[in-house]
Amino acid sequence: MSAILVLIVIGILITLIVQSMPSIKSLGIGYLWGKVWDPVNNIYGAYPFLIGTLLTSFTALIISIPFSYAISIYLGEYNTKGWLSNLLKNTIELIAAVPSIIYGFWGLFVLVPIIRSFEAKIGVAPYGVGVFTSSLILAVMIIPYAASLGTSLIRMVPSPLKEGAYALGATRWEVIRSVVLPYTKSGLFAGILLSLGRALGETMAVTLLIGNTSAVAHTFKDAFFGPGNTMASVIANEFTEADHTVYLSALIELGLVLFFVTVVINLIGKRIITKYTNN
Amino acid sequence: MDARIGIRNTKSIIFKSVIVFLAFVITIPLIVVLLYIIKQGVTQVNWHFLTNVPAPVGEPGGGISNALVGSLIIVAMSAVIAIPVGILAGIYLSENANTKLAYYSGLCVDILQGVPSIVVGIVVYFWIVKPLGTFSAISGSVALAIMMLPIVIRSTEQTLKLLPDSLKEAGLSLGVPYYRVILKVIVPCGFAGILSGIMLSIARIIGETAPLLFTAFGNPYLSTAITKPMQSLPLLIFNYATSPYDDWHNLAWGASFILLMFVLLLNIFTKLITRKWNIQL
Amino acid sequence: MEHTIVSASKFNAWFGDNHVVKDVSIEIEKNQVIAVMGPSGCGKTTFLRCINRMHELIPGATAKGSLKLYSDDVYTMNPIYVRYKIGMVFQRPNPFPNLSIYDNVVAGYKLNGLKMAKADMDVIVEKSLTSAALWKEVKDSLHKKGTFLSGGQQQRLCIARAIAMEPEVILFDEPTSALDPISTSSVEQLFHELKANYTLIIVTHNMQQAARVSDKTAFFYVGELVEFDDTKQMFTAPSDVRTQNYITGRFS
Numbered sequence: 001m002s003a004i005l006v007l008i009v010i011g012i013l014i015t016l017i018v019q020s021m022p023s024i025k026s027l028g029i030g031y032l033w034g035k036v037w038d039p040v041n042n043i044y045g046a047y048p049f050l051i052g053t054l055l056t057s058f059t060a061l062i063i064s065i066p067f068s069y070a071i072s073i074y075l076g077e078y079n080t081k082g083w084l085s086n087l088l089k090n091t092i093e094l095i096a097a098v099p100s101i102i103y104g105f106w107g108l109f110v111l112v113p114i115i116r117s118f119e120a121k122i123g124v125a126p127y128g129v130g131v132f133t134s135s136l137i138l139a140v141m142i143i144p145y146a147a148s149l150g151t152s153l154i155r156m157v158p159s160p161l162k163e164g165a166y167a168l169g170a171t172r173w174e175v176i177r178s179v180v181l182p183y184t185k186s187g188l189f190a191g192i193l194l195s196l197g198r199a200l201g202e203t204m205a206v207t208l209l210i211g212n213t214s215a216v217a218h219t220f221k222d223a224f225f226g227p228g229n230t231m232a233s234v235i236a237n238e239f240t241e242a243d244h245t246v247y248l249s250a251l252i253e254l255g256l257v258l259f260f261v262t263v264v265i266n267l268i269g270k271r272i273i274t275k276y277t278n279n
Numbered sequence: 280m281d282a283r284i285g286i287r288n289t290k291s292i293i294f295k296s297v298i299v300f301l302a303f304v305i306t307i308p309l310i311v312v313l314l315y316i317i318k319q320g321v322t323q324v325n326w327h328f329l330t331n332v333p334a335p336v337g338e339p340g341g342g343i344s345n346a347l348v349g350s351l352i353i354v355a356m357s358a359v360i361a362i363p364v365g366i367l368a369g370i371y372l373s374e375n376a377n378t379k380l381a382y383y384s385g386l387c388v389d390i391l392q393g394v395p396s397i398v399v400g401i402v403v404y405f406w407i408v409k410p411l412g413t414f415s416a417i418s419g420s421v422a423l424a425i426m427m428l429p430i431v432i433r434s435t436e437q438t439l440k441l442l443p444d445s446l447k448e449a450g451l452s453l454g455v456p457y458y459r460v461i462l463k464v465i466v467p468c469g470f471a472g473i474l475s476g477i478m479l480s481i482a483r484i485i486g487e488t489a490p491l492l493f494t495a496f497g498n499p500y501l502s503t504a505i506t507k508p509m510q511s512l513p514l515l516i517f518n519y520a521t522s523p524y525d526d527w528h529n530l531a532w533g534a535s536f537i538l539l540m541f542v543l544l545l546n547i548f549t550k551l552i553t554r555k556w557n558i559q560l
Numbered sequence: 561m562e563h564t565i566v567s568a569s570k571f572n573a574w575f576g577d578n579h580v581v582k583d584v585s586i587e588i589e590k591n592q593v594i595a596v597m598g599p600s601g602c603g604k605t606t607f608l609r610c611i612n613r614m615h616e617l618i619p620g621a622t623a624k625g626s627l628k629l630y631s632d633d634v635y636t637m638n639p640i641y642v643r644y645k646i647g648m649v650f651q652r653p654n655p656f657p658n659l660s661i662y663d664n665v666v667a668g669y670k671l672n673g674l675k676m677a678k679a680d681m682d683v684i685v686e687k688s689l690t691s692a693a694l695w696k697e698v699k700d701s702l703h704k705k706g707t708f709l710s711g712g713q714q715q716r717l718c719i720a721r722a723i724a725m726e727p728e729v730i731l732f733d734e735p736t737s738a739l740d741p742i743s744t745s746s747v748e749q750l751f752h753e754l755k756a757n758y759t760l761i762i763v764t765h766n767m768q769q770a771a772r773v774s775d776k777t778a779f780f781y782v783g784e785l786v787e788f789d790d791t792k793q794m795f796t797a798p799s800d801v802r803t804q805n806y807i808t809g810r811f812s
Contacts, residue, residue: 003380004364005387005432008425012394015402070301078295090550091306097546098312099486101513102535105520106312109528140308173291201395203489204517232397232489239401239493255401259394266393267386377619445654449718452614452650453668453725454643463671467658 016256023249031253037214039238044250046257048216052228055131056206057199059224060138064195067139068146072188075147076154077176089151096144104208107137112209124225129211131228137205142198146191153187153276154180187276193269197262200232207233231258313539320536328533332501333515336524343534345501346515349416352503353495353511354485356420361427362477368428369435369473370461376440392429399425400490408494416502416509419495423487427480434476438469475549482545486538488513512538564630565590565759566611566729571625573606573615580606582783583625588776590728593751593760595774595791597767599806602780604763608731611761612646613639629728644668647722651734653714655706655721662702664717665689668725684724691757692720693750712743719750723758730754732762736769748773767807771795779803 023031027044034045071092079085108129115136116128157180165175181188211227214234229237231254242248327342334341368384375381399422407418442465450460466473491497496508497518516534519527566588573581581603588594596604609615610623613634627634634642655664665685669676676684685702689695694716698709706717715735722730736744751760751773764770770777771791778788779802787794787803798804 003384005368005384005391005428006380008428009387009390011406012398012402015405016398019401019405067301067305070298071305074298074302078298088302088306091309094543094546095305095309097482097542098309099488099513099538099542101486101488101516101520102316102539103312105516105531105535106315108520110311110315140305143305171287171291173294174287176294197393201393201397203395203397204513208517208521232395235397235401236489236492239404240496252401255398259398262393262395263390267389270389443654445650445652446656448614448650449654449656449721450667450671451617452612452643452648453671453721454640455668455671456640459671459673464656468656470658 012259016252016259020249020253020256022245023253026246027250031250032257035216037234039242039247042244042246044246046231046250046254048214049229049231049234049254051216051223052131052210053200053230053232055223055228056135056138056210056230057196059131059135060142060199061192061196063135063139064143064146065192068143068150068191068195069188071143071147072150072154072191073176073180075151076157077180078172080155089148092144092147095140100141100202100205101208103137103141104205107133107205107209111137119225124221127211127225127227129209130226131210131223132225134206134209134230137209138199138202141202141205142195145198146188146195149191149194149273150184150188153184153191156277157183186272190269190272190276193265193272197265197269200265201258201262203232203236206230207236212237231255316532316535316539319532320534320539323529323533324536333499333519333530334526336526339526341526341530343512343515343530343537345498345510346512346534347537348501348503349495349498349510349514350485350512352505353416353419353423353491353509354481356417356505357423357427357484358477358481360420360424361431361480364424365428365431365476365480366435366466366473369432370439370466372432372436373439374461388429388432391425392433395489396426396487397489397492400493403490404493411506413506414494414496414508416495416505416507419491419509419511420505422490422494423484426487426490427484430480430483431473431476434479435469435473438472438476439465441472442468471552475553478545478549478552482542482549485545486513486542488517492517512541563589563591566761567626567628568607569626569628571607571610571623571627573603573610573623574621575606575618576620580783581610581623584780584785586778586785586788588759588761590759591755591757592775593755593762593773595770595777596761596763596780597765597770597777597806598780598786600765601782603783604778604780605733607780608733608761608763611729612648612731613642614648640672644725645727646729646731647725647727648731648733649715649718649722649735652738653711653718655709655714655717657705657707659705660703661698661706661709661717664706665720665724667721688720688724689717691723691754692716693746693753694720710743711739712746715739715743715747716750719747719754723754727758729759729761732760732764734763734765737765744769767795779806781806 031044031046033047035047036043036045037048075085075089111133112128115133116126120126161179161183162175165179210229210233212229212233213227214229217223217226235251235254239251242251327340329342329347330344331342332345372381372385403418403422407421408414446464446468447460450464491511491514495511497514498508498510502509512534516531519531564587569585571581571584584607596608598604606615610627615621615623629645656667659667662685663670665688666681686695689698694713697713706714709717736747748769754760774791776789777791777794779786781802787798787800794803795807798807
């Protein structure tokens with residue numbers, strides 16, 4: 001029965017590769033760093049989307065890290081039981097439960113105007129939508145993944161280790177810094193990888209908030225605060241419009257890249273976790 | 280020495296305050312989003328809203344009945360596909376943990392869990408939509424079922440692995456054949472865990488939009504034909520939220536509210552089950 | 561011997577390459593209580609589990625030799641049938657947590673899909689629980705789940721469950737090692753009553769228990785059956801020096 005799983009995964013891989021073949025053949029490897037995406041004139045380059053994906057995901061990741069760590073340390077160390085900790089734990093799980101389309105929709109109508117006026121204040125073009133805005137929402141959405149993993153890992157730190165440090169007169173913070181965090185270092189890193197994997201594959205919230213422009217910006221400021229596109233969002237927007245084979249195939253090739261990247265990141269993350277929990 | 284200790288203690292307290300602040304501040308966005316959706320959406324919901332299809336542009340009124348029915352049908356079909364396969368695979372993985380097949384299947388479950396939902400949509404497009412020649416509800420269900428599988432499998436596997444071996448031995452020693460011990464002793468004992476895995480996977484997929492973009496595609500009319508395009512709540516929200524019409528925005532708010540309520544209720548229900556039915560061993 | 565019910569002849573068992581039961585030959589008579597004792601790792605539990613063919617369920621476990629129920633080799637019989645005839649009670653009480661007391665007793669029938677009229681099942685439940693000295697304590701809570709019972713009661717429930725299948729032999733794998741002294745003595749009391757209708761083979765770590773309850777005792781050491789004799793004889797004047805050392809506590 002579970003052989004079906006192997007079949008499904010292999011099937012996915014094969015389909016993606018086969019359907020990407022037309023664009024791989026006609027565009028070659030240079031597609032990946034081509035800077036112009038102009039389907040009307042049959043010019044395809046994936047660079048804008050790679051940039052968009054990397055910018056949104058890593059910005060979201062960086063924003064989310066302090067919060068994920070704080071939650072993990074709080075729930076794993078300071079407050080492991082009781083109504084307040086359960087409340088926080090359930091709230092975090094709720095963040096992950098809300099469908100991404102709802103985050104996107106809300107962001108479009110509430111966050112975008114706020115960001116627009118913020119951008120006007122700091123002197124950048126006030127689009128409202130863009131990489132920055134999507135990163136913000138994405139950050140919130142991916143926090144639960146690293147947080148829940150981090151919490152379990154921190155709770156697993158053996159008491160004798162911590163007690164040894166306390167017995168030497170360490171303060172709470174010092175025990176956390178010198179015992180708990182080093183012990184869980186690789187596990188927490190794995191949690192970040194999983195959050196990253198989630199961010200890379202996120203489609204709907206980003207599609208609604210990123211502005212859907214396939215041009216490459218000229219300065220970092222423009223790229224960051226202005227509109228853009230990620231691999232996932234361009235597929236979502238243009239897949240059903242793609243009217244010729246190479247166009248469609250180019251989009252699918254993006255899907256193939258996404259597949260590999262997210263799968264590799266997730267597997268590395270999971271491998272670290274199993275190694276860690278078997279210690 | 281004393282001054283050093285004082286400083287260190289203060290540092291510890293400051294650190295704790297920062298942690299507590301960061302941990303709790305993150306609940307604010309969630310609360311803001313929930314309240315906003317509720318505020319915007321609850322006023323939209325009435326009997327008319329639930330029983331009519333969206334009105335054409337310019338006409339007031341209309342509702343989301345096509346999306347409600349569509350979501351129900353698509354999710355039900357996904358569940359029918361994914362639950363048996365998932366539970367059986369989970370049983371296999373927990374009973375045969377050391378075989379090569381188990382290793383590779385487990386790997387594939389992990390891979391599937393990480394695949395972006397839009398990629399699943401692309402693939403199912405080529406597997407079902409193209410051969411059938413049309414977008415269809417069934418293709419949407421297959422895509423969603425693929426996304427449900429890892430959750431159902433993992434929770435079944437974990438639940439069964441936690442059951443003590445003595446249960447199996449007791450059954451076998453009574454002369455009960457192996458497959459019967461699994462079906463009639465092990466699975467019922469793990470029922471709560473398996474059920475919560477199922478509920479969680481359903482809560483996950485009813486809000487999924489991306490896999491349905493090129494499979495179920497959406498439909499402005501109420502349809503129950505599974506080989507034709509079908510509307511669903513998240514698709515409706517996506518289409519109408521990005522439209523320029525205020526009327527349609529309102530429909531999207533109402534739909535968001537309904538979707539949110541479904542997801543919340545499923546999650547709460549799951550938590551209650553795991554708390555109440557935890558069979559003590 | 562005409563009253564022989566279980567017999568082994570040059571019986572061997574392995575876990576992978578590990579030879580844990582070596583050339584064991586024994587003849588056990590009907591309606592007796594046999595204690596099987598020996599130090600940890602001597603093969604006594606493994607041998608016990610071979611009798612009802614539970615041994616082979618462990619991956620890599622093999623067995624060779626003759627092991628008979630009456631005159632039939634259990635290894636040529638259908639294992640399911642073997643387990644109907646030879647029941648087992650385990651070290652930790654393991655009633656099915658999702659079944660009521662009533663359903664636990666008849667679990668052997670229900671799980672096997674053996675249909676029976678309710679009236680007949682009621683008779684079996686009462687008879688088995690009475691034989692396990694549990695009927696009076698649970699007759700008013702038959703439909704509750706068994707997990708509120710004490711350890712000793714749960715173990716007696718497991719005994720009732722085994723008895724309900726009307727086996728000829730009941731195997732006990734250290735049945736009281738997880739129980740407190742009072743529950744232990746209630747179970748030991750049961751052995752006396754059960755032997756009228758069944759043959760009991762009890763693996764035990766507890767020498768005093770072996771001395772208290774059994775008619776004959778088998779002493780295993782490093783996979784071999786060293787001595788098999790009347791319990792009184794074994795504990796007062798054992799023939800083998802290894803038995804002597806064990807009994808006098810030179811090793812356990």
